[in-house]
Amino acid sequence: MISNQESLNFSPYLAIFDLVVPEDNMLRQINKLVDFSFILEELKTKYCLDNGRNAVSPIRMFKYLLLKSIYDLSDVDVVERSKYDMSFKYFLDMAPEDSVIDPSSLTKFRKLRLQDVGLLDMLIGKTVEIAIKKEIIKNKTIIVDATHTKARYNQKSPREFLQEKSKNVRKAVYQFDESMKEKFPSKTTSNEVTDELNYCRQIISVVESEPKIAATPAVKEKLNVLKEVVEDYTEQLAFSTDPDARVGHKTADSSFFGYKTHIAMSDERIITAAVVTTGEKSDGKYLQELIKKSQATGMEINTIIGDTAYSEKNNICYTKEHQLTLVSRLHPLITYGRRTKEDEFNFNKDAGMYVCKAGHMAIRKKYEERKNQDKNPRIKYLFDIKKCAVCPFREGCYKEGAKSKSYSVTIKSTEHTGQEAFQNTEAFKDLAKTRYKIEAKNSELKHRHGYDVASSTGLFGMEIQGATAIFAVNLKRIIKLLSEKK
Known part of the structure; x- marks a missing residue:
């Protein structure tokens, strides 16, 4: 009550x-x-x-x-x-x-x-309301980007994850007292998660039986993490990874397992909107939602600044229709116009490859001229057939026994001539220079507020973490700007 x-x-x-x-x-x-x-x-x-x-x-x-x-x-x-x-x-x-x-x-x-x-929208809306009331937000520009957060439980098995956390505790203890090695139980040789859980509980018990060591900050921090992990796994032994997390790609050679937070930020570095998704989602697909959410807070917008991920045809058409200026450089591979299965294959701008809905990235691509067929040229993206054969989403996508799996995109570069002309102007170049601000904000979220790793499992948990972290950084920014006005 x-x-x-x-x-x-x-x-x-x-x-x-x-x-x-x-x-x-x-x-x-x-x-x-x-x-x-x-x-x-x-x-x-x-x-x-x-x-x-x-x-x-x-x-x-x-x-x-x-x-x-x-x-x-x-x-x-x-x-x-x-x-x-x-x-x-x-x-x-x-x-x-x-x-x-x-x-x-x-x-x-x-x-x-x-x-x-709806905590995420509510808290962001509250901070923007304060910023507008205090006359902090004066510019009508938003900068957009996405930042990734690794899942708390990554692609390691439960046993491997528990082993890692118990090892961190032991290492911290040994730095304080190496003789503790004799008091710890023997490591389990079983592959059973329950056995590993019991081992972790024994580690916790041994450390807590030594109050001086357990109270040491370096040990205490690692011990608390292990205790939380053991509690989580005890409640839900069935999962081996975060059930909602997905594989996302930062470049052609690097990936992560977790979530994305798509962010819009004012020129004064106040976050005005955010959307939390699973890791494989494409950045550009959330531009329109970020614009609408920012406007819903009471902010006026006339310019949007983003990287090449936001220069999709639909976004160019949307911003023109709503008399907004889109400062997003065209990418030769994501601005091709209409293509089949747009909702199933997303383009990753950093890697220059398409990613299927299971999170698997194409392993190579090839250009097809098709002159004799009187058709526009296209680029064909080929996927790892071994992964396709066992993919849980293979029905309707992969044909059993097929030798290859590809996804083709027709090139229609002439549809973006207006945006291409704009990106060559001095006005575009000057506005694009301010995009660095949102990269600094993403870094602040990760390195000062723990946003690099999810604090719990599931999309809902990630939304709660995003809501409180963004609320915190916005309040800190407002306080800083108010102190500068005095």
Whole structure:
């Protein structure tokens, strides 16, 4: 049960916050900047208002998730730090003497309270609303790009993944005390996941039996990760990889297993829209959705800047129809006009190859002139027939016994003459120079807010992580721009 009214804090120790949390503290500034009551309004329907035991305020629970993103902490570590960090307690609207939640409550909050809330759009919309109100967003330009996030559980088997995490714990322990080797159990020789789980539990037990070692920050961090992984696998032994994650390609020679977040950002570096997808999706397909979502926040748009992935024919037509300027250089391989099975084969601009819906990339391509057939030339992309023969999506795509599998694209370069003329102008070149800003923003998300690896499994978990991480970076950017205006 939650109350419709926020409770008042009458602690005699509140003055401590004025002494230890200065005015320029980021968390104090965020509390002043944002009225978090919108969280309560959005989540009311997820709680009972007049029956049952009093629940921890959804605002406080959300703020815990926000702290996780701002400081890139695990559930256990963010709760542990909130025991003694007065800036955390101030941000969470707690009294200095208040006790903290159980870390497991955060998992329940994500799964039970945030389903079907549309948190990603809601949080981005809130920050853009603040930025517009504070007159921070003045430009009518958005920059678009996609960034990838590796799945928490990659393509290793469950046993291999557990082995890796237990090894990290042992290595951290040995740096502190090598004699601990004698206390650890013998490694399992079984191929059973349950045996590996039991081994990991024994590792955890041994480390926790040595309080001084377990309390060492380097050990504690690795130990908490192992404990979370063991808990996840105990709950769901059946999966060997993230069920929603897919193979995506960064270049012809490099790939990742996970997700993509398609992002639109204002020229002032405020993220105005985002769409989280599985890793194999094409960047260009989400341009129109990013434009519409950015406009829905109240932002006016007249120019879109992106790399070659966004110069598809449909995007050029859409921006012209809506009187928008598209600053996206044409790619000779993705601007061919109409082709069959567009929804099943996506072009990867970095690799210069097509990718099927299973995430497999073509292994080579060849050019076909076709002059004698009185047809436009085409490029044929050939796939690895061994993968096609065992692919779960082979029905209707691969013919049993076939010697090869290809996908052809007809070249129709004349349809893009207008965009080609525009990209050769000085105005296009000047606007294109600002695209670097979104690459820096992607780097900030990954390296400062843990967005390089998914913190949980599934597309929903990735959306929650994206929502809180983007909310955090937008608030930090707004605070920085406001300080520069003073």
